[in-house]
Amino acid sequence: MTITNGVGAPAVLAATPAAQQGPEHVEQPVAYDAIVLAGFGGPEGQDDVIPFLRNVTRGRGIPDERLEEVAHHYRHFGGVSPINQQNRDLKAALEAELASRGIDLPVIWGNRNWQPYLAEALEEAHARGFRTLLGLATSAYSSFSSCRQYREDFAMALEQTGLTGELRIDKVRQFFDHPGFVTPFVEGLREALAGLAERGIAEGGIRVLFATHSIPTDDALRSGDRRVDYGPGGAYAAQHLAVGEAVMRELGSAVPWQLVYQSRSGPPTQPWLEPDVNDVIAGLADEGVTAVVIVPLGFVSDHMEVLWDLDTEAVETAEQHGLIAVRTPTPGTHPAYVAGLVDLVLERVHGTATAERPALTEYGPWFDVCRPGCCENVRAGFKPAIAGVAP
């Protein structure tokens, strides 16, 4: 058996008996009663900021100085994160898309870290008589923060509301390489490169920076299927690199690109994925680069990590080093993204065969039911989670 390192066909390290694995994809139709849109949540006023940050970091060992610093980002915008409004807009766009296709599936919205909480969404679903729910998390890649934590928070909400056993909750697969998610990035980058060409900037003087949230290296190595070696940075980094490659391939562009990380937190002693976007930008001026295009590949909407860490900090770093910086759009409510999410829902409603599911990288289509040990987090302990096979 060969074990690949880096981006390549994933290698299975240790076989788990098939009987313990459960199906990787649910290829039978399921009559869902409703969709539960699961967001991150954000504060909507100055008084919400600290309680929100305590919710996010509960039991996580984030230093107080970091919380102060992050509170300042929110305070700068009146204590309001745009993320809740973005999820209201996404909910409305999904409802319109479902209605236009004649699909009768209500969308109920709940957050992990702020009102309306997931527990409220489950109570509402139950009160409306819904029993079979399809979770849709606003997060595309595999890692504890972007996959398993949503699954654990669903399980916790079931416990809190006493609805465990009453409600079935499945979850839409990670959609990092679904065309609906990738298309808005392709379009945004195409436009940005055309704009730079109009300004007479040579391709050789441009660097495309695909930006995503840094995570602890330990989490990254545990992202994805435990039995697979995805190389340094685990499935999380491998998926991002593969999507970056897919975007450049779709564009047919030869502009040099790289993956960069942002929004690091945690104690300085804990290793997180690198390089940081600001360090990379600072070094590029010496390499003869005159313009950077920042593509927020890890994010679904223009929330605080985009508005502050990229549009404020990274753009400032570029200015300090005399570089032009352009930040391209996130999917938001782009029609391709909204339609793609509805397509992902329909995969489950219809039990679409895996071979017919769109995926732009060799890592997809990702699993409907997470694999053993998927995206575990040793620091957080091992908690029950929906939509996965038993570890």
Ligand SMILES: CC1=C(CCC(=O)O)c2cc3nc(cc4[nH]c(cc5[nH]c(cc1n2)c(C)c5CCC(=O)O)c(CCC(=O)O)c4C)C(CCC(=O)O)=C3C
């Ligand atoms: C992978 C990933 C995504 C992308 C996937 C996804 O979209 O879900 C994401 C999104 C987001 N992260 C957000 C906010 C925060 N994340 C924090 C902390 C952390 N994020 C982490 C990872 C990720 N985070 C990690 C490993 C931590 C360390 C602590 C922990 O292990 O939990 C903290 C605490 C302070 C700090 O450390 O910065 C805050 C306030 C918001 C809301 C923004 C808004 O309000 O507009 C969003 C969308």
Ligand SMILES: [Fe+2]
């Ligand atoms: Fe975060």
